[in-house]
């Protein structure tokens with residue numbers, strides 16, 4: 001199954017290999033994060049992540 005690369009900082013999927021893959025690090029085009037650690041999720045897992053985040057935000061609103 002195809003894995004989606006997700007930025008651990010901003011949860012963006014706009015991930016590219018840094019310097020053409022020479023360093024083996026990933027770069028997030030969205031927030032500028034560079035590191036060897038990115039989240040590798042399946043489509044279903046990614047959807048859960050995004051929806052979970054959304055639910056968290058809604059819970060925060062209700063508290064205030």
Ligand SMILES: [Zn+2]
Pocket residue numbers: 007008009010011012028029030031032033
């Ligand atoms: Zn990012």
